[in-house]
Amino acid sequence: MGAEKPDIGGCDCHYCNGHDDGHGHNHAHGHCRDGESHTSPSEIILALGLLAVGMTVRTWGAFPGAAVVWKVALILSYAVAGWRVLRGAVRGIAAGRMFDENSLMALASLGAMAIGEMPEAAGVMAFFSVGEYLQDMAVERSRGSIRALMDIRPEYASVAR
Structure with missing residues (x-):
């Protein structure tokens, strides 16, 4: 056994905490602890609500301060939806994973903000x-189905010769 790797927070799985299995690639990952998604439904609803408010005010807002309201709403939407992605990007880059989905999403969305396309960054x-x-829900359903199949398998098999 190797040395214990330090926990980087969040998920306890090998992907989030990093591991070297000797064959040079990351394994699929779609969970934190069993059944826990990386993004909560309340965060998604809040981010989408703020995105809707920001886009509505940006499009039809004809009141003093509308520009501030839509920008703040979109920045908050981005922060609520993207904080885990940004954290994952920083951790991935620190672990040497320069081109994982988190770092690429962070690069794309920060690039959109840099060129003044905040609605696209928040929407993405x-x-x-x-x-x-x-994806997390689908993976957990699949795991549940596999567990159910394993529960109905026989404990032993007799071989007739």
Whole structure:
């Protein structure tokens, strides 16, 4: 056995805490602790609500301070939907994973903000969070189905010769 790796917070799995299995690639990952998604439904609803408010005020807001309201709403939407992605990007880069999905999403969304496209940055993060949540749900359902199949398998088998 190797030395114990320090926990980087959040998930207890090998992917989030990093591991070297000797064959040079990351394994699929779609969970934190069993059944816990990386993104909570309340965060998704809040991010999408703030995105809707920001886009509505940006499009039809004809009141003093509308520009501030839509920008703040979109920044908050981005922060709510994207904080886990940004944290994952920083941790991934620190662990030597320069081109994982978190670092690429962070690069794309920060690039959108840099060129003044805050609605796109907030939208990309919000919808990426929705996709991650749906993926986590699908993975957990699949795991549950596999567990159910394993529960009905026989404990032993007799071989007739």
